[in-house]
Amino acid sequence: MSVSSAQHRSKSRNSFAHRSRPLAMFFSGFLKHPVMVGSIIPSSPMLIDKMLKPVDWASTKLFVEYGPGVGTFCRPVLEKMAPDATLIAIDTNADFVSYLRDEIPDPRFKVVNGSAADVGRIVRDHGFAHADYVLSGLPFSTLPAGIGPRIASETAAILRPGGAFLVYQFSPKVRDFIAPHFKRIDHGFEFWNVPPAQLYWAWKD
Numbered sequence: 343m344s345v346s347s348a349q350h351r352s353k354s355r356n357s358f359a360h361r362s363r364p365l366a367m368f369f370s371g372f373l374k375h376p377v378m379v380g381s382i383i384p385s386s387p388m389l390i391d392k393m394l395k396p397v398d399w400a401s402t403k404l405f406v407e408y409g410p411g412v413g414t415f416c417r418p419v420l421e422k423m424a425p426d427a428t429l430i431a432i433d434t435n436a437d438f439v440s441y442l443r444d445e446i447p448d449p450r451f452k453v454v455n456g457s458a459a460d461v462g463r464i465v466r467d468h469g470f471a472h473a474d475y476v477l478s479g480l481p482f483s484t485l486p487a488g489i490g491p492r493i494a495s496e497t498a499a500i501l502r503p504g505g506a507f508l509v510y511q512f513s514p515k516v517r518d519f520i521a522p523h524f525k526r527i528d529h530g531f532e533f534w535n536v537p538p539a540q541l542y543w544a545w546k547d
Contacts, residue, residue, distance in 0.1 A: 384414040385479065385510065388534040389541070391418075393510055396528075396543055397475055399423060404470045406500075407431045408458035408478040408493070413442050415477060420448050430468060432458050459492045462500045472502040483515045490519045498523035498546060507544040512537050520544045 385393075393415075397405075399422045410416050410431035419429055430452045433439050439455040454464055458480060465473055476497050482490040497507050507524065509516055510532075521527065524544035532539045 384412060385539070386532070386535040389510060389532040389539055390415060392530060392532055393477070393508055393541055394418060394422065396506065397422070397508075399427075402474045403427050404465065404468075404473045405429045406461060406465065406473045406476045408461075408476070409433055409480045410442060410453075411435075411438055411479075413446055415479075416442065416446060416451065419477075420446070420451060423450060425450075428452060428468070428470070430454060430464065430473075432456055432461065432464060457489075459489055459496060461493070461496050465500050472505070473500050474502055474505045475508060476501060476505075477508045479510050481513075482511065482519045483513055494519045494523050501546040503546055505546050507542075507546075509542040509544065510539045511542070512539055514540050516540070517542065 402423060403426070405419055405423060405427065407415055407419070407429065410433055413431075416429065416431055423429060428450050429448075431442060432454045433442075434455070434457055436455050439453050442451075442453045452468060456464060458478065461473075461476070465471075478493075478497075480493070482493070485493075494507075501507065507520060509520065517527065517529075520542065525547055526545040528543040528545070530541035530543075532541060
């Protein structure tokens, strides 16, 4: 075998390992914390595009994500955000937090090992009075008792007027958690995802 062929194979193996690492991390996270990770694989590009479409990026100074996993949404959000905006990602899984800190060295990106139920404190700890948008893929219906309602309440409180809670779920039951706090909730559906997902945009008046 020639040197160039060996180098090509080595690069191919390294490239495959780099691409497969997020999937392995996500699957491992699902096995460790199945009630906190809503799916066995990351969200599809179609779901990401549809979920983020209503966001007014020009007016976004703080975007918050619950349960970022391996950063499937983080990277598209950072690509769309203004240079002076901030993305705070909150996850209870220390493995995901460590992975994201290593993989996304963007100064606008802040990763917090904590609970979405504490979003108000976390946002204030980072020097903000409110968030413009909050994104969540957390499986509300399987969270420990009382956590889902608390997250919905805390999210509504920390959002600015005109901001929105963006939620993608595989069960429509999540609407029961967010409806008490948001009068206007837009609904969509994304078939091209595994599994197909319910999409909600809950707007704060």
